[in-house]
Amino acid sequence: MFAEAVVPPPSRPAQRAAREAAILGAALRIFAERGYGGARIEDIADAAGIGKGTLYVYFSSKRALLEGVVRAAADPGLAAIESIATQAEGEPAAVVRVIVERAKRALRNEITPVFAKVLVAEGGRAPEVSAVYRKEVMEPLLGVIADVIGRGIERGVFRPIDPNLAARLLLAPAMAAAISLEVFGVGDAGFEPDSLLDTHADLFLAGLQSV
Amino acid sequence: MFAEAVVPPPSRPAQRAAREAAILGAALRIFAERGYGGARIEDIADAAGIGKGTLYVYFSSKRALLEGVVRAAADPGLAAIESIATQAEGEPAAVVRVIVERAKRALRNEITPVFAKVLVAEGGRAPEVSAVYRKEVMEPLLGVIADVIGRGIERGVFRPIDPNLAARLLLAPAMAAAISLEVFGVGDAGFEPDSLLDTHADLFLAGLQSV
Amino acid sequence: MFAEAVVPPPSRPAQRAAREAAILGAALRIFAERGYGGARIEDIADAAGIGKGTLYVYFSSKRALLEGVVRAAADPGLAAIESIATQAEGEPAAVVRVIVERAKRALRNEITPVFAKVLVAEGGRAPEVSAVYRKEVMEPLLGVIADVIGRGIERGVFRPIDPNLAARLLLAPAMAAAISLEVFGVGDAGFEPDSLLDTHADLFLAGLQSV
Amino acid sequence: MFAEAVVPPPSRPAQRAAREAAILGAALRIFAERGYGGARIEDIADAAGIGKGTLYVYFSSKRALLEGVVRAAADPGLAAIESIATQAEGEPAAVVRVIVERAKRALRNEITPVFAKVLVAEGGRAPEVSAVYRKEVMEPLLGVIADVIGRGIERGVFRPIDPNLAARLLLAPAMAAAISLEVFGVGDAGFEPDSLLDTHADLFLAGLQSV
DNA sequence: GATGAATGAGGGTTCATTCAT
DNA sequence: AATGAATGAACCCTCATTCAT
Numbered sequence: 001m002f003a004e005a006v007v008p009p010p011s012r013p014a015q016r017a018a019r020e021a022a023i024l025g026a027a028l029r030i031f032a033e034r035g036y037g038g039a040r041i042e043d044i045a046d047a048a049g050i051g052k053g054t055l056y057v058y059f060s061s062k063r064a065l066l067e068g069v070v071r072a073a074a075d076p077g078l079a080a081i082e083s084i085a086t087q088a089e090g091e092p093a094a095v096v097r098v099i100v101e102r103a104k105r106a107l108r109n110e111i112t113p114v115f116a117k118v119l120v121a122e123g124g125r126a127p128e129v130s131a132v133y134r135k136e137v138m139e140p141l142l143g144v145i146a147d148v149i150g151r152g153i154e155r156g157v158f159r160p161i162d163p164n165l166a167a168r169l170l171l172a173p174a175m176a177a178a179i180s181l182e183v184f185g186v187g188d189a190g191f192e193p194d195s196l197l198d199t200h201a202d203l204f205l206a207g208l209q210s211v
Numbered sequence: 212m213f214a215e216a217v218v219p220p221p222s223r224p225a226q227r228a229a230r231e232a233a234i235l236g237a238a239l240r241i242f243a244e245r246g247y248g249g250a251r252i253e254d255i256a257d258a259a260g261i262g263k264g265t266l267y268v269y270f271s272s273k274r275a276l277l278e279g280v281v282r283a284a285a286d287p288g289l290a291a292i293e294s295i296a297t298q299a300e301g302e303p304a305a306v307v308r309v310i311v312e313r314a315k316r317a318l319r320n321e322i323t324p325v326f327a328k329v330l331v332a333e334g335g336r337a338p339e340v341s342a343v344y345r346k347e348v349m350e351p352l353l354g355v356i357a358d359v360i361g362r363g364i365e366r367g368v369f370r371p372i373d374p375n376l377a378a379r380l381l382l383a384p385a386m387a388a389a390i391s392l393e394v395f396g397v398g399d400a401g402f403e404p405d406s407l408l409d410t411h412a413d414l415f416l417a418g419l420q421s422v
Numbered sequence: 423m424f425a426e427a428v429v430p431p432p433s434r435p436a437q438r439a440a441r442e443a444a445i446l447g448a449a450l451r452i453f454a455e456r457g458y459g460g461a462r463i464e465d466i467a468d469a470a471g472i473g474k475g476t477l478y479v480y481f482s483s484k485r486a487l488l489e490g491v492v493r494a495a496a497d498p499g500l501a502a503i504e505s506i507a508t509q510a511e512g513e514p515a516a517v518v519r520v521i522v523e524r525a526k527r528a529l530r531n532e533i534t535p536v537f538a539k540v541l542v543a544e545g546g547r548a549p550e551v552s553a554v555y556r557k558e559v560m561e562p563l564l565g566v567i568a569d570v571i572g573r574g575i576e577r578g579v580f581r582p583i584d585p586n587l588a589a590r591l592l593l594a595p596a597m598a599a600a601i602s603l604e605v606f607g608v609g610d611a612g613f614e615p616d617s618l619l620d621t622h623a624d625l626f627l628a629g630l631q632s633v
Numbered sequence: 634m635f636a637e638a639v640v641p642p643p644s645r646p647a648q649r650a651a652r653e654a655a656i657l658g659a660a661l662r663i664f665a666e667r668g669y670g671g672a673r674i675e676d677i678a679d680a681a682g683i684g685k686g687t688l689y690v691y692f693s694s695k696r697a698l699l700e701g702v703v704r705a706a707a708d709p710g711l712a713a714i715e716s717i718a719t720q721a722e723g724e725p726a727a728v729v730r731v732i733v734e735r736a737k738r739a740l741r742n743e744i745t746p747v748f749a750k751v752l753v754a755e756g757g758r759a760p761e762v763s764a765v766y767r768k769e770v771m772e773p774l775l776g777v778i779a780d781v782i783g784r785g786i787e788r789g790v791f792r793p794i795d796p797n798l799a800a801r802l803l804l805a806p807a808m809a810a811a812i813s814l815e816v817f818g819v820g821d822a823g824f825e826p827d828s829l830l831d832t833h834a835d836l837f838l839a840g841l842q843s844v
Numbered sequence: 845g846a847t848g849a850a851t852g853a854g855g856g857t858t859c860a861t862t863c864a865t
Numbered sequence: 866a867a868t869g870a871a872t873g874a875a876c877c878c879t880c881a882t883t884c885a886t
Contacts, residue, residue: 016870033335035248035333035335036248037248037249040854040855051872053859056856056857061857062855062856062857117335120332120393120394121332122246123393123395124243124244125246131395138395139401162410164401164402165402165407169407172383175387175390176383177383182334184341185338188342188345190345191379200383202372202418203372203380203419207413251880252881252882253848261847263847263882264846267881267883268845273882455757456758457670457755457757459668472868475863475868476867476868478861479867539753543668546665546816556817556821556823581836581839583835586824587833590810590829591806591832593809594806594833595801595809597805598805598806604753605752605753605763606763612772612775613798621795622798622805625794625802625841627840628792628839628840629835629837630836649849673877674878675876683851685852686879687851690848690849690850695878847884847885848885849885850885852882853879853880854879855879858874859875860875861871864871
């Protein structure tokens with residue numbers, strides 16, 4: 001008899017969460033495009049489809065918004081950590097390849113390089129925030145990777161080197177690639193991320209497994 | 212009759228060059244500290260020991276100053292390229308170690324990570340400039356490195372892989388280290404750059420030289 | 423079957439009046455503390471124990487709220503006038519003392535100086551409102567006082583002066599005291615209101631009764 | 634041969650002082666008209682004939698501007714004090730009349746009521762500032778007046794009352810008049826300031842000199 | 845050439861008011 | 866009726882740039 005609302009209005013808490021996500025997404029994009037200083041709150045609000053004042057209902061200041069962006073980006077990082085940890089019992093070389101696959105996937109996700117750039121550009125300006133990222137994402141991630149490599153060394157399948165440094169060396173090409181893609185543009189960077197990381201996996205494992 | 216200036220004033224062109232260098236140094240420092248958006252022309256002028264208006268005698272706008280900073284940083288990069296090129300005829304493995312040594316030196320120089328950060332943070336804002344850096348520094352540098360590795364492959368001492376990708380993989384840990392040091396702070400980054408790069412050289416060559 | 427509300431809800435009109443009074447009280451306090459411009463509707467609503475939107479059910483705008491505050495303060499003033507008028511037949515000197523006693527009481531009431539301050543600070547912004555106060559409170563009040571003094575002059579017990587000016591001179595110390603207390607704070611104003619007004623009554627009557 | 638500049642440009646320090654005075658004058662006027670909260674920096678700058686940014690060269694914030702206004706208004710007050718002090722040796726009753734004459738003059742000056750209103754309206758918001766005014770102007774002024782009255786009491790020409798309260802009572806009508814003129818407007822206040830203060834002087838002295 | 849006072853466009857933030865729930 | 870999330874106009878303040886000295 002009566003027309004159903006085609007899209008039922010989301011419940012209040014759902015609406016709130018959806019808007020917060022929309023704001024964070026818009027903010028990440030615009031911070032990356034124009035830098036923190038160059039980003040205008042009004043543009044972020046427009047991109048999120050809300051009024052300028054509404055943004056302040058969700059984030060008390062531009063700075064708090066930056067913090068929110070960084071914190072939100074920590075979640076996929078944590079997911080990666082758990083995903084690696086669950087496989088940590090496997091063959092170390094295979095786990096290393098899994099890690100590289102995850103890095104390839106992350107690079108394909110447009111968020112990663114964008115976030116990397118924001119973190120680099122603004123990390124110094126928001127030390128608590130970058131410290132949170134370091135402690136909650138980078139260090140646990142490096143930790144589980146170091147564990148995997150350490151086990152490979154114990155088992156005698158990897159050459160004996162400092163597992164902490166090895167963990168960093170495993171991630172370094174992904175970090176460098178993310179940055180290069182952002183700074184020079186995907187088209188101009190001059191390499192294909194998947195090939196780079198595949199080659200890296202081969203070379204890294206070859207080195208690690210050589211006498 | 213008239214007192215001579217005890218320190219004879221530098222000749223005009225010399226003074227001009229000295230001031231320009233002072234401004235560029237101050238600008239690099241302050242761009243790195245506060246970002247392009249957060250840097251104030253007046254602070255840069257103060258740090259360079261000149262008046263705000265005087266800065267405009269040397270650089271026509273804030274943007275031109277950023278371009279100047281990026282261009283000035285190209286010089287040491289070019290020097291590195293030449294230095295590598297002159298050794299390019301040597302034993303490829305030895306040249307790889309020389310390259311890593313240069314990277315270690317660059318990381319010890321406080322300018323490098325600072326410049327890396329500025330390039331990352333502001334590169335998007337000045338695309339012609341970052342393109343210049345890419346074309347005049349990064350690509351030639353990667354080119355000479357690829358040549359060295361390519362010769363190693365030809366000689367049969369390195370495993371056959373894409374020399375361009377290998378060149379990027381050789382530099383990646385230095386790039387990642389520079390970024391980490393800037394973002395998280397030397398004290399908090401959690402690794403020692405020299406050890407990281409030494410380990411990298413070992414592992415990279417081991418991989419490259421393994422079957 | 424259903425629990426009765428332990429405290430029966432007040433009748434609708436009574437609730438309305440009570441809320442209006444609560445809002446006006448909160449508004450007077452906050453206007454005095456922070457000025458009209460500095461007062462936030464939300465803070466007034468909070469102080470009145472209602473939601474921000476609810477305030478607009480009772481007052482259509484911030485400006486209407488200011489008018490309401492001034493109008494509400496007219497009532498005690500009118501009460502004072504009537505109280506004086508009923509005594510107006512008495513001995514003029516005694517009535518003058520009664521008036522001063524009422525002024526002392528008003529100063530002891532924390533509302534008076536607060537209202538005085540709001541009227542001074544915001545009167546210009548709401549000229550119709552301050553005009554209402556002048557016409558409905560100040561002028562009738564000065565009128566009955568002038569009548570009392572006029573009668574004293576007619577009876578030959580007061581020296582012949584303009585009764586209108588005398589009425590203003592009788593109230594001036596109370597006005598000045600209210601303002602000083604508000605501006606400098608009760609602790610720092612440097613005088614005790616009761617003593618000031620007692621001394622004033624003595625001096626004023628001594629002058630009025632001298633040849 | 635060449636046209637002389639008709640108005641020679643003022644020297645730098647003179648220009649600076651002139652602009653500061655222009656800003657303070659404009660600010661006093663506009664603070665009085667619209668209140669501190671209602672006053673817009675841009676309007677004050679316009680009224681002072683300068684750009685909005687220029688105002689910030691002279692005063693670091695809106696609040697500092699308010700402080701400047703109050704401080705500037707202290708000067709004529711201090712002048713009044715000195716003028717009274719130099720006459721303090723005279724016949725006390727004559728000095729009292731001199732004080733009332735000065736008050737009449739002050740009321741004729743349009744600045745006084747305007748400033749009084751600003752002080753009342755914003756004093757609470759800028760306690761340091763109103764405290765400065767109280768300590769540097771009001772208290773010294775009341776002090777010299779109390780001295781004069783105290784000497785009259787010692788000489789037996791004034792009735793023995795608390796000289797501090799008497800000093801306040803002497804000034805109260807001027808304060809009340811200033812406020813009334815500002816709040817209700819000169820036309821609507823309903824009295825003529827000079828007559829009010831003349832009558833006050835008569836009545837006050839009559840009271841003070843009566844047994 | 846060197847300087848810094850002057851400028852005004854621009855942007856972060858606040859808050860009175862509205863309106864869907 | 867009551868609420869508070871949403872809104873955008875308005876305002877303080879900053880800072881790149883200009884220009885008179």
